[in-house]
Amino acid sequence: MSTYVLVHGAWHTGKELATVAESIEATGHKSFTPTIKGNRPSDTRDVGLAEAIQSIVDFLVLNELKDLVLVGHSYGGMVITGVADRVPNRIRRLVYWNAFVPNDGESLNDMLPPQYVELSEHIAIGRGDGSVVLPFTIWREAFINDADLDTAQRAFRVLNPHPIKTLRDKISLSTNPAEMAVAKSYINCTEDTSLPHHYPWHPRLSQKLGLFRLIQIPGSHELCFSNPARLAQAIIDAGRD
Amino acid sequence: MSTYVLVHGAWHTGKELATVAESIEATGHKSFTPTIKGNRPSDTRDVGLAEAIQSIVDFLVLNELKDLVLVGHSYGGMVITGVADRVPNRIRRLVYWNAFVPNDGESLNDMLPPQYVELSEHIAIGRGDGSVVLPFTIWREAFINDADLDTAQRAFRVLNPHPIKTLRDKISLSTNPAEMAVAKSYINCTEDTSLPHHYPWHPRLSQKLGLFRLIQIPGSHELCFSNPARLAQAIIDAGRD
Amino acid sequence: MSTYVLVHGAWHTGKELATVAESIEATGHKSFTPTIKGNRPSDTRDVGLAEAIQSIVDFLVLNELKDLVLVGHSYGGMVITGVADRVPNRIRRLVYWNAFVPNDGESLNDMLPPQYVELSEHIAIGRGDGSVVLPFTIWREAFINDADLDTAQRAFRVLNPHPIKTLRDKISLSTNPAEMAVAKSYINCTEDTSLPHHYPWHPRLSQKLGLFRLIQIPGSHELCFSNPARLAQAIIDAGRD
Numbered sequence: 001m002s003t004y005v006l007v008h009g010a011w012h013t014g015k016e017l018a019t020v021a022e023s024i025e026a027t028g029h030k031s032f033t034p035t036i037k038g039n040r041p042s043d044t045r046d047v048g049l050a051e052a053i054q055s056i057v058d059f060l061v062l063n064e065l066k067d068l069v070l071v072g073h074s075y076g077g078m079v080i081t082g083v084a085d086r087v088p089n090r091i092r093r094l095v096y097w098n099a100f101v102p103n104d105g106e107s108l109n110d111m112l113p114p115q116y117v118e119l120s121e122h123i124a125i126g127r128g129d130g131s132v133v134l135p136f137t138i139w140r141e142a143f144i145n146d147a148d149l150d151t152a153q154r155a156f157r158v159l160n161p162h163p164i165k166t167l168r169d170k171i172s173l174s175t176n177p178a179e180m181a182v183a184k185s186y187i188n189c190t191e192d193t194s195l196p197h198h199y200p201w202h203p204r205l206s207q208k209l210g211l212f213r214l215i216q217i218p219g220s221h222e223l224c225f226s227n228p229a230r231l232a233q234a235i236i237d238a239g240r241d
Numbered sequence: 242m243s244t245y246v247l248v249h250g251a252w253h254t255g256k257e258l259a260t261v262a263e264s265i266e267a268t269g270h271k272s273f274t275p276t277i278k279g280n281r282p283s284d285t286r287d288v289g290l291a292e293a294i295q296s297i298v299d300f301l302v303l304n305e306l307k308d309l310v311l312v313g314h315s316y317g318g319m320v321i322t323g324v325a326d327r328v329p330n331r332i333r334r335l336v337y338w339n340a341f342v343p344n345d346g347e348s349l350n351d352m353l354p355p356q357y358v359e360l361s362e363h364i365a366i367g368r369g370d371g372s373v374v375l376p377f378t379i380w381r382e383a384f385i386n387d388a389d390l391d392t393a394q395r396a397f398r399v400l401n402p403h404p405i406k407t408l409r410d411k412i413s414l415s416t417n418p419a420e421m422a423v424a425k426s427y428i429n430c431t432e433d434t435s436l437p438h439h440y441p442w443h444p445r446l447s448q449k450l451g452l453f454r455l456i457q458i459p460g461s462h463e464l465c466f467s468n469p470a471r472l473a474q475a476i477i478d479a480g481r482d
Numbered sequence: 483m484s485t486y487v488l489v490h491g492a493w494h495t496g497k498e499l500a501t502v503a504e505s506i507e508a509t510g511h512k513s514f515t516p517t518i519k520g521n522r523p524s525d526t527r528d529v530g531l532a533e534a535i536q537s538i539v540d541f542l543v544l545n546e547l548k549d550l551v552l553v554g555h556s557y558g559g560m561v562i563t564g565v566a567d568r569v570p571n572r573i574r575r576l577v578y579w580n581a582f583v584p585n586d587g588e589s590l591n592d593m594l595p596p597q598y599v600e601l602s603e604h605i606a607i608g609r610g611d612g613s614v615v616l617p618f619t620i621w622r623e624a625f626i627n628d629a630d631l632d633t634a635q636r637a638f639r640v641l642n643p644h645p646i647k648t649l650r651d652k653i654s655l656s657t658n659p660a661e662m663a664v665a666k667s668y669i670n671c672t673e674d675t676s677l678p679h680h681y682p683w684h685p686r687l688s689q690k691l692g693l694f695r696l697i698q699i700p701g702s703h704e705l706c707f708s709n710p711a712r713l714a715q716a717i718i719d720a721g722r723d
Contacts, residue, residue: 141452207680439689
């Protein structure tokens with residue numbers, strides 16, 4: 001039996017991973033789905049990356065979680081990398097699921113095509129509360145392309161405005177992922193076009209892990225909504241020894 | 242209920258898409274499979290791209306088709322792009338299925354590896370009637386690699402000589418695909434090697450659509466013969482709102 | 483009915499392909515799984531590439547095998563290319579399964595990322611008997627990423643030290659693969675990360691075949707252990723006319 005901690009992406013909370021966690025638990029493992037600081041309903045949207053990372057470190061310490069498989073989705077890749085740098089001894093394996101892989105001094109924005117950064121900064125300026133939201137058309141076509149319209153709309157309604165500072169902040173790491181001693185896996189959903197395929201998740205970002213285990217499955221960036229059971233299986237295949 | 246118009250590729254007619262259309266209709270949609278001018282048995286082979294495009298525009302007008310999902314396969318991508326430019330108001334969504342995506346002033350040949358153009362021009366010179374045909378070995382290995390030999394041979398026998406002028410002609414567009422207001426999808430069959438994978442359909446050509454929905458499925462360029470029901474499902478996933 | 487000869491990769495023997503061969507035979511074909519000279523228990527590890535190739539030529543001659551589908555896995559691609567150059571008339575089709583495709587004068591090492599060559603030379607120096615072995619961690623994560631730990635460990639135990647001279651030796655060919663008259667197929671397991679995906683098997687190496695038939699299936703480099711029946715089906719799809 002292993003312990004899985006699933007760390008969500010931008011605009012999400014842990015709640016959206018509950019169905020995935022249930023599927024994991026149904027196979028006899030334990031799983032947790034904390035919400036990162038800055039994405040909780042009561043949080044202000046001026047949270048930065050270091051605070052976001054610290055909130056998951058605190059969660060692990062508070063719950064005395066050890067020897068765990070730490071899974072990060074998308075922006076969650078920034079967070080789990082920071083967590084692994086701060087509390088390496090608590091982690092058995094890192095699993096990046098279509099997730100950003102930063103080296104020391106990199107921000108999430110540094111790994112985006114420049115026009116994506118421009119769009120997100122433009123939206124944030126319009127909002128003025130430190131957060132950025134995703135236009136529905138982009139969500140429908142590029143993030144959840146494998147679902148029907150009804151699923152896409154229901155999923156869109158639970159998204160929350162995301163603190164843009166966490167996308168701008170450069171991460172501070174004592175060790176880059178490729179040099180971390182912990183085992184690493186990368187789950188690549190093959191129809192994930194939230195990053196364009198000419199500027200892809202895998203192998204562009206995954207190769208920054210050094211030696212890692214690749215698990216690929218059909219699906220969009222939002223497989224947590226379109227096929228949570230299939231995603232859970234991939235997480236188990238990625239997370240086992 | 243939606244209306245699907247399926248526009249075939251080079252060497253094909255609408256007839257070869259009949260089984261796909263039946264599968265689409267079985268799910269409650271309407272579908273049409275016109276043959277482009279230049280590929281009909283009675284057509285001369287001196288037809289150019291503008292005439293080819295106009296023949297599908299005429300088909301839509303004649304049948305009073307509106308609010309439709311316009312699907313183009315391979316060379317059909319040239320045609321549906323031209324149709325969308327001429328009668329944008331009739332179209333709800335464009336679906337490119339391993340199809341060429343031209344910008345204003347580009348020909349299909351401009352998107353081919355140079356040695357492919359040479360080969361096709363060489364074959365056309367030998368024929369001397371304005372048409373080009375596909376050698377069986379290339380068809381068998383690179384176009385219909387997922388079928389057995391019998392299917393490959395039967396499908397080959399229904400191909401028709403293709404007017405080479407349609408491959409040479411540069412398209413005239415008032416708006417490039419990325420700037421068209423209509424919704425767009427791209428279906429990529431992952432074993433389609435009719436274009437070599439180091440010079441691929443997706444994302445090399447698909448990215449010219451700007452924002453689009455990606456649907457990927459296993460299969461060769463000729464999934465209409467090797468698995469029409471699976472293709473129909475992909476078209477529905479690509480064509481829905 | 484066809485005759486299949488399956489040529490294993492580095493560190494393997496023909497024995498590890500027995501289950502694949504049984505699946506092929508169950509569909510009515512004949513199949514053989516010779517072990518290349520240098521990988522047999524009694525062989526010294528100073529064998530070079532020319533001897534390795536000759537041992538398979540000898541096997542075909544001794545068993546009077548003709549009109550056969552010759553399949554090579556990984557390093558086996560070097561061997562079948564050499565065999566096809568020496569006895570082209572015995573071969574109906576070459577099937578490369580995540581295999582190296584050399585041109586005249588190239589070694590296997592020439593097709594590896596430089597750091598892989600360094601690592602393998604470093605290991606060989608440490609051993610001092612002319613052979614190289616694979617560290618378990620690399621095997622587990624990058625070669626057999628689709629299996630559970632137990633399968634990965636059992637498979638690892640049957641591997642044999644591989645003669646490093648066969649990786650260094652430049653092949654001597656009278657005809658490069660793209661110019662060989664024989665039919666060719668390439669099987670690409672889509673999760674094969676034994677070569678990193680930014681330096682991949684397909685299309686980087688497959689394109690050296692010229693016209694070839696692509697068959698893709700999910701799986702790691704070691705599908706012979708993780709899903710031999712699925713691999714057998716791919717070999718039949720690749721090997722048929």
